[in-house]
Amino acid sequence: MKILHAVTLHSPSHAFGGPVRVALNLAKGLRERGHEARLLALGEGFDPWPVSVEGVPAKLFPARRLLPLGFSGMTSPALLASASRLVRDADVVHVHLARDLVTLPVALAALRVGRPLVLQTHGMVDPSERLLAKVLDAVAVRRLLRGADAVLHLTPHERAGLDAVVGAPPLAQAVRLVNGTPAQEERPPLSGPPRILYSARLQARKRPVDFVDAAPAVLAVHPDAEFVVAGPDEGELAAVRARVTALGLTDRFTVPGALSTPEVLTELRRAHVYVLPSVDEPFPMSVLEALSVGVPAVVTHSNGLARDIAAAGAGRAVDPGPQGVAEAVLALLDPSENTKASHAARALAAESFSMDAVLDTLLGVYEDIRR
Secondary structure: OOEEEEEEEEOOOOOOOOHHHHHHHHHHHHOOOOOOOEEEEEEOOOOOOOOOOOOEEEEEEOOOOOOOOOOOOEHHHHHHHHHHOOOOOOEEEEEEEEOOOOHHHHHHHHHHHHHOOEEEEEOOOOOOHHHHHHHHHHHHHHHHHHHHEEEEEEHHHHHHHHHHHHHOOOOEEEEEEOOOOOOOOOOOOOOOOOOOEEEEEEEEHOOOOHHHHHHHHHHHHHOOOEEEEEEOOOOHHHOOOOOOOOOOOOOOOOEEEEEOOOHHHHHHHOEEEEEEOOOOOOOOOHHHHHHHHHHOOOOOOOOOOOHHHHHOOOOEEEEOOOOHHHHHHHHHHHHHHHHHHHHHHHHHHHHEEHHHHHHHHHHHHHHHHHH
């Protein structure tokens, strides 16, 4: 089966975050099962220009920023001109849909030429009062959600949001598909001072400053603790650095910027605890990666993985804000608690979020819509 995975942007800094990671994981898993999966996206920041990404054949078009709207204002005239031809070559077109000028045109091209179309929104298409969102919903998004052969959602909350976007009647072709993570080598036995890691985009919704503000309470108990704030800047880097300086903690914090996938795994294997203090996070790949390595995770209650983590004892779910984060980190720095949570994290990743289980569900969807 030929499957085309379309996502907005791929870059060395992984600026677009989780959707690209999911697309690559799925494409790699599909290829391991004998299918011809490819990646289609904008590209930015490469030298030399890649023709594959992590072993997945990729067609990347140089990104052009037409409007000052972040990812929504990026496109490629060459990609738009090629969209119909590219989707015709696929047996299934799987679009990681956002309100942007890449995935919307590719999905519309698939609908226009009658190729089986799967949409996966990763929480990026939800009810919005923004003018641009309303325009795009009226012009394209509702048509695509109604016309797709399958719409994949992560959580009941995301499904409710998609139904709200399209209006009555609710989507009939919605299918729940959780994110999966490949099996990873377990972190080695802990050594050295406590190391607490944040590795995600530095964006306001992800609240990296809360991570910084939790540090003094942790340091009061563990004065040798080390903190790492890693990830591409999306507006919060200056605030993070300013807060670290204001608290007098420059010797306790490392801010390495964006990390490659191997570098992220290296940091995870050194970490005692992983923290993602964001709110309304649908289903973060960074947390799944931490669990797969055996790093206990601290998330807020509105995180799509919060219930699973709390029920399994694989970390802690807390109220937003630095106080809850600090208390959870301190609890997980207890050696016996950390060991128990680490084993639970590995088990949760393997049993509930394995790539094999996700691929079994996804291939079932593909087969159903091709009949």
